[in-house]
Amino acid sequence: MRDGSSVVRGLVILVVAASWVCGCSSKPDAERVALASQPAAADSNSSSAKPPADTAKPEPPAAASAISNSASAPSAAEAARPSGPIQFTDVTAQAGIHFKHNSGAFGKKYLPETMGSGVCFIDYDNDGWQDIFLVNSMDWPGHKVGGLSYPALYHNNHDGTFTDVTRAAGLAVESYGMGCAVGDYDNDGFDDLYLTAVGSNHLYHNQGNGKFVDVTAKAGVASPGFSASAAWVDYDNDGKLDLFVTHYIEWSIESDQYCSLDNKNKSYCTPQAYKGESSHLYRNKGGGVFEDVTKKAGLWDPTSKALGVALLDFDNDGWMDLFVSNDTEPNKLYRNNHDGTFTEAGLTAGIAFSESGRVRAGMGVDAADFDGSGHQGLLIGNFTNESMALYRNDGSGLFTDEAPKSGLGAMTTSSLTFGCFFMDYDLDGLLDVIAANGHVSDDIAVVQPTVRYAQPLGMYRNLGDKKFEDVSGKLGKAIQKPTVARGVAYADYDNDGDLDLVVTASNGPVRLLRNDNANQNDVLRVKLVGSKSNRDGIGARVTLVTSTGVRMTRMVKSGSSYLSQSEFPLTFGLGKPGKPLPGRIEIVWPSGGQQTVAGLKANTFVTIREGKGIVATEAIRFGEAK
Ligand SMILES: [Ca+2]
Ligand SMILES: [Ca+2]
Ligand SMILES: [Ca+2]
Ligand SMILES: [Ca+2]
DSSP, X not given: OOOTTSOOOOSOEEEOOHHXXXXXXXXXXXXXXXXXXXXXXXXXXXXXXXXXXXXXXXXXXXXXXXXXXXXXXXXXXXXXOOOSOOEEEEOTTTTTOOOBOOXXXXXXXXXXXXXXXXXXXXXXXXXXXXXEEEOOOOOOTTXXXXXXXXXXXXXXXXXXXXXXXXXXXXXXXXXXXXXXEEEOTTOSSSOEEEEEEEEOOEEEEEOSSSOEEEOHHHHXXXXXXXXXXXXXXXXXXXXXXXXXXXXXXOOOTTTOOOBOSSSSSOBOOOGXXXXXXXXXXXXXXXXXXXXXXXTTTTXXXXXXXXXXXXXXXXXXXXXOEEEEEEBSSOOEEEEEOSSSOEEEOHHHHTOXXXXXXXXXXXXXXXXXXXXXXXXXXXXXXXXXXXXXXXXXXXXXXXXXXXXXXXXXXXXXXXXXXXXXXXXXXXOXXXXXXEEEEBOSOTTHHHHOTTOOSBBOOEEEEEEETTEEEEOXXXXXXXXXXXXXXXXXXXEOTTOSSSOEEEEEETTSBOEEEEEESGGGSEEEEEEEEOSSXXXXXXXXXXXXXXXXXXXXXXXXXXXXXXXXXXXXXXXXXXXXTTSSOEEEEEEEOTTSOEEEEOOOOTTEEEEEETTTEEEEEEEOOTTOOO
16 A cells, blocks of 8 residues: 555655646646656655645656666665566456456357457556556357456556456457557647557547547548557657558458367367468547558558558658557568558568578567667567567678577477567666567367467566576466456556556456566666657657666557556666766657657656756665555
8 A cells, every 4th residue: 555654765756737747637647746857955854745735746857857877876866776586467356356357268169369459558547557447348249158348447446456446348249359459649748548459450549538539430541341450650750650450361250260179079270270360550630530541552462361560660760650469370470661552571580480481470569679689589479489579680681589599498388379579677778678479279188198278378578699598487476377368458557567467368367467676676767758759658769868878768569468558668677776877868759859858867757858858866765556
């Protein structure tokens, strides 16, 4: 619980007016306590927070960026730093989360049953605490066994617990849901929600008062068919978020095929039994209306069986490219031509097939500069016996699968990976690999006795020099517990500086896994607010240059993983306390604007507004909300 005994770094506390931070009205950010810029001396002077009433006036940005790097003298907060090995603790029940996915399975083994579903972190009320949206599927027509099954929106109560607000938010709507994507498509300061499904998708506009309204029809983004992962992306750099929606296969109850692993009982078919379905790109025309530009943009491709999408700028030209992972079809890399069209470059880039020239079962995907080269590489979750892919980007448009050499290949051979991403779980500054595993066939052990339906999570620590270590067995029982995982997303839901996980399971309960003790390393967390660019800053490239000259490049992104989306704020792990210090941040905004921000302090959460600089700095509160 959050109480007076918890450590609050003793700096001047002020309330950030909502209008000042995001230009929005109503109550967002009003409760957020921001940390004003004060030299280190002030740290030790005041030991408790002053009441917000004292401090109604927002700190001007100029002064806010004057925080000195030398201000990381040990304070009361350092004394309270946690210690001990990093563990991920299953806190689902104590957090008040009781969601269970309903696949509708009743014995017919309809293919979609084994594919869902996803999870998105969304701070829908802008209070600075990440809320959780969970996608649900439903009973099949004619086979109702229970009541209605809804998705769930869980509001973060700031004390480690959540409250189910699905009904009040207007999201208690049944659909055969698959995934979700979060983005503020109308730049009104409130993140909106897109839900993909088998059937028709839904766009929910966030009204800013805790309620969402279904605006799918007006927006024209129903995208009928079998949708999977989606991502918000401003592909034409006009400041308005466009929408990319992957589609998997042509499927209906009537066209469901018969497949069997043991020649006796029906099993879930692989996608080879079906035709593909083209993914779609929707251009945001403004006024809440979108145009389907799939064909115009050169993206129409019904041969693909897409499950994952990662935003990246692989050639660093300031225009967003798209990577699409395909299940048993070649993966696609769409290079942005700057004129509203894309050119497919997967084959020439070397990422269409495995290194041995075979198509793999691509599912979840992520893009990041995992090797510190300044170029985004790719991570892809594949089938058992295929290994994950870890593509290094050499900067010239060529990708090489480093999974075998890095150790990741051998460590992931026996896993079937859906959700996956790069995340610095131990805050040492190196991006690690997280994999959510689980087989598609519940009867797989009958024909492959060594392969399990439920599988443990995979956690692979980046050792630097493109080498990874399997740490799945060292991070606690919750990581080792076999589940039929599908979606996975990360966020620092308890605002203690380290990244926590939510993992979904096919037809099973969701799990919230709290990261304990990673925040004994220093961290800098950064939220961007676009002005000329899209408000979420999706596509912004942010490079932290530390006091020792290390460059860490991250990008704000929607999509990635599988059917899921992680939080927008960026996390820069800094390693052992005090060294190195965050030096400066260099931002390249999607608008083309470049911005350098200095005056950063370790163990803070800073909000940076495009063209303005730091508009809020908050201390990370170690050990709160437990
Ligand atoms: Ca909005
Ligand atoms: Ca746009
Ligand atoms: Ca790491
Ligand atoms: Ca945390």
